[in-house]
Amino acid sequence: MDNRTFGDRLAERIADLGPLCVGVDPSREMLASWERDDDVYGLEFFALAMLEAAMGHAAALKPQVAYFERFGSAGYAVLERVISEGRDAGLMVIADAKRGDIGSTNDGYAEAWFAPRSPLRADALTVSPYLGLSAMSSLVDSAVATGSGLFVVVASSNEEGRVVQSARTATDEKVEDYLLRQIATLNEKADHLGAVGAVVGATRDRPRFDLSMLHGPYLVPGVGAQGASPDDVGKLFERCPKGSVLVNVSRAISGAGPESRALRDAVRRWRDDLSAVLP
Secondary structure, X not given: OOOOOHHHHHHHHHHHHOOEEEEEOOOHHHHXXXXXXXXXXXXHHHHHHHHHHHOOOOOEEEEEHHHHHOOHHHHHHHHHHHHHXXXXXXXXXXXXXXXXXXXXXXXXXXXXXXXXXXXXXXXXXEEOOOOOHHHHHHHHHHHXXXXXEEEEXXXXXXXXXXXXXXXXXXXXXXXXXXXXXXXXXXXXXXXXXXXXXXXXXXXXXXXOOOHHHOOOOEEEOOEOOOOEOHHHHHHHXXXXXXXXXXXXXXXXXXXXXXXXXXXXXXXXXXXXXXXOOOO
């Protein structure tokens, strides 16, 4: 059994393949731009093409679960295939589902996304912490026990999220700084990088919390179509440990499709540009 934490496994993969995570976002608009019908067949074509482009050139793959579940069980069957084939190909697969609840509901989420027997088993899951990070103890425990990871949405790349994430607690601490501090506490027993990471958008200002002290990985959206550049990423995370920053790029890659060579070229360009600015 592999006893390394998710953070350490990810750091090793980043060292081998670079810090790029390829986002798989098969929206209605993106399928149309590829001249594919907005149905499960178009969904499968798009998702597998993005998976193929990422193989051997990216550290991770991040399917956005919402775009699959809109097709019900047929969409989930495609998602299961993408997760399975992605992991078999050596990609770290992050299920972007933004789950998060309390009590036994989180037990169910943990079983769905982390249990070895589950067809949805992923390497990591994105979670929303606004019912309380401490309410996610079963998800955290399950992630640690299975060598999986969580990415807690702390400072998202969209403008609307800043109202909540920049609000202040009773002790006059921003919510985003409070969450980062709590994540660091969850990772304090890890030798290097722990199981719990943070989503911090590249379009955001630097928080007061020292990002180099999270003791966990970062998942970074907002690059490409949302306006942030590799240089923005490098400046924001300049002091973070080697292999701790994973940068998601979706539309800026899928927009080069559907031709497979163009997709692979886009993946390689983003990988090289991001590798040049991150340790």
